[in-house]
Amino acid sequence: MKQSPMESRAAMQQAFASGLERLLQQPGLGSYILVHANASFDAEIYQSLKSQLGRRFDQHAEYCRLTLSEGRELVGAADDNLVFLKLMAIGFEGVHAAEFRNEADWELQFNHIRAFRPSRMTSEPALGISRPFDPNGFHFNKPFLRREAFWRGDLHGVEVELMYNKFPFVPMHCLLVPDRTRRLPQLLTRKYHDYVWELAERLWSGLPGVGIAYNSFAAFASVNHLHFQLFIRPQPLPLMGDHWRHNGGERDYPLNCEIYESAAEAWQRIELLHRSEISYNLIYQPGRLYCIPRKRQGSYQHQPWTRGFAWYELAGGFTTFSRSDFDTLDADAIIHELVKLRP
Incomplete structure (x- = not known):
């Protein structure tokens, strides 16, 4: 797994799809859920895996029915068991592919499987913008997560692991975990800021449309591992x-979006946010950083149609978890929620 697939879109698509196909053969409900969620977000991948997904769904469903009928507990993570039982309740053909529509300036999606995602630490109020790495908490060094990485190796001077996002909400969605074994908390440092700034520039020629986002701690980062x-x-x-x-x-965005075209100037601002204990979301693109300071999670109350705003929502994209919300949500309701995050 040494040669990076990120030199071209074709190589990235091949590595992404091949990794899903391999993962589908692994035992356990967690692997199946990850593959089904990623396939439901990409029509081409779904068509190539649909027959295999259907067979694996039936096998897992039979295991669940037999186990529960005998009064035994399902093996595996409780979150995965619950998600799969929900999938069983609606049936394989009842799982909808991700759907999109525009609502004025905003992008909406109905993401069926993501609606079943466990909240992890995003449901917790945050008392600050950092917390020490917790070896006993959820992190990317867990042995069962090793198979969820579809590439690892040296990427422009840093040891990197590319992992699937178990419940994706953007195309080719993956987690980029640098120096995973160093057990770094979700607190950005100058080294990794400069690295990602340069990486976004280097990748663009082979991967046009690539972006790299970052949720600070208390800005709906779901894992306290860099x-x-x-x-x-x-x-x-x-x-x-x-x-x-x-x-x-000529139009004001509902939140204060700051743009930096220098890595050094951007870092000065990020350092100030750290000193001021202000959480933030970042989006890196070639030669440009979008920085959005915001209130910490848990310090305000969202409406029921959302489970919280991270980088995608602050960038104008919104995941809905019910058909009715997807069909009826309007621009005024979206703006009303965005302004709640003004620090």
Whole structure:
């Protein structure tokens, strides 16, 4: 797993899809859920894996029925067991592929499987913007997560692991975990800021549309283990529209979006946010960083249609978990929720 698949879109797509196919053959409900969630987000991958997914679904469902009928406990993580039982309740053909629509300036999606995602630490109020790495908590060094990495190796001078996002919400969604075994908490340092800044520039020629996002602790980072979120989008995020004032347009964005075109200047701002204990979300693209300071999770109350706003939501994309919310959510309701995050 040494040669990076990130030199071209074709290589990345091949590595991404091949890894899912291998993972589908692994035992356990967690592996199945990850593959089904990623396939439901990509029509091409879904079509190539649909027959295999169907067979594995039936096998896992039979195991669950037999085990529970005998009064025994299901083996594996409780979260995975619960998610799969929900999938059983709606049936294999009842799982919807991700759907999208635009609502004024915003992007909405109905993400069926992601609706079943456990909250982990994103449901916890945060008392600060950092916390020491917890070896007893959830982190990426867990042995069962090793098979969820589809590539690991040296990527432009840093040992990196690319892991699937178990419940994706953007195309080619994966977690970029640098120096995983060093057990670094989710607190950005100058070294990794500079690295990701340069990485975004290096990857663009082979992966046009690539972006790298970061949720600070208390900004809906779901794991306190240093990681970034890599994605490849054919169209810009709503945040990047020319009509917004931060991009030179005439309209104000609901939140204060700061743009930096120098890694050094960006780091000065990030350091100030750290000293001021202000959480933030970042999106790196070639030669540019979008930085959005925001309130900490747990310090405000969202409406029931959302489970919280991280980098994708602050960039203008919103995941809904019910058909009715997807169909009826309007721009006013979205803006009302965004302004709650103003620090």
